Amino acid sequence: MTCNGEVIVRPANDDDLEQIYHIELESFKYPYPREYLKALLALSGNLFLVLEVCGRIVGYVVGLIEFGVEGHVLSIAVAKSFRGRGYGKKLMLELESRFKERGVHRIKLEVRKSNTVAISMYRKLGYRIVGVIPRYYPDGEDAYIMVKELKE
Numbered sequence: 001m002t003c004n005g006e007v008i009v010r011p012a013n014d015d016d017l018e019q020i021y022h023i024e025l026e027s028f029k030y031p032y033p034r035e036y037l038k039a040l041l042a043l044s045g046n047l048f049l050v051l052e053v054c055g056r057i058v059g060y061v062v063g064l065i066e067f068g069v070e071g072h073v074l075s076i077a078v079a080k081s082f083r084g085r086g087y088g089k090k091l092m093l094e095l096e097s098r099f100k101e102r103g104v105h106r107i108k109l110e111v112r113k114s115n116t117v118a119i120s121m122y123r124k125l126g127y128r129i130v131g132v133i134p135r136y137y138p139d140g141e142d143a144y145i146m147v148k149e150l151k152e
């Protein structure tokens, strides 16, 4: 079967966990344990999304709705060899649209101060830095809190 580079974003399921975990391992200094990702999958109610290229999972994003109205982006990653092709943005936009459908007015996330690539992506998507959490990460690095207000 041939593939024309078809890209789809869809809710993740348990069968995707191995591929998601693989991306997690190559993307983060302190990867989420497999069991934690599995728990998020159960909790996130279709807000744990994967991006597939020709049937292969190359990225994921996971969001949760807190206090009924606030979206929280818990994690996003794209497989190393597929970065810089717009997939990260695509995942964020799909998550945003699902947040909107569920009445979310504001989205927040945390990002390492040194993660210039992710910060650049979030800024382009309209997020702004509203605060700092000192020593948020296990190695002592601070996090920026970034927020985006969603328009009606």
Ligand SMILES: CC(C)(COP(=O)(O)OP(=O)(O)OC[C@H]1O[C@@H](n2cnc3c(N)ncnc32)[C@H](O)[C@@H]1OP(=O)(O)O)[C@@H](O)C(=O)NCCC(=O)NCCS
Residues within 6 Å of the ligand: 027, 028, 075, 076, 077, 078, 079, 082, 083, 084, 085, 086, 087, 088, 089, 090, 110, 111, 112, 115, 116, 117, 118, 120, 121, 124
């Ligand atoms: C952050 C991440 C998800 C971005 O995914 P991606 O698919 O490479 O991003 P995109 O191709 O959609 O690019 C989105 C924006 O990111 C920024 N960006 C992407 N690659 C970049 C690079 N090499 N250098 C600088 N900025 C870059 C740009 O602002 C880009 O916008 P542009 O295309 O208009 O220039 C990816 O780099 C990743 O998985 N990193 C490791 C995990 C991580 O840090 N996650 C974020 C945790 S808060």
